[in-house]
Amino acid sequence: MRPDKFRKAQKLMKSGKVVSKGLIGSSIYFTVKSNKDRHVIFRVPGQTWICDCEYYVLKGKECSHMIACKMLLKEQEKQELKK
Numbered sequence: 825m826r827p828d829k830f831r832k833a834q835k836l837m838k839s840g841k842v843v844s845k846g847l848i849g850s851s852i853y854f855t856v857k858s859n860k861d862r863h864v865i866f867r868v869p870g871q872t873w874i875c876d877c878e879y880y881v882l883k884g885k886e887c888s889h890m891i892a893c894k895m896l897l898k899e900q901e902k903q904e905l906k907k
């Protein structure tokens with residue numbers, strides 16, 4: 825069974841709450857509109873994800889926001905391929 829965070833991430837992504845600001849420098853910036861706006865950064869050179877939510881800050885584990893952003897990236901890649 826998939827953990828709740830995947831379901832939460834999917835919901836966030838499908839309801840359009842994940843906004844990509846695109847590549848700035850060597851990082852991709854995202855805003856996830858949750859109860860509170862979360863800021864997620866994907867550092868392309870090291871392929872690392874950073875989020876400013878408590879879950880990530882306290883546990884250092886992949887949070888639902890990161891997963892939602894990953895899903896969005898994948899969707900965008902698929903759409904690029906269709907063009």
Ligand SMILES: [Zn+2]
Pocket residue numbers: 862875876877878879880887888889890
């Ligand atoms: Zn987070």
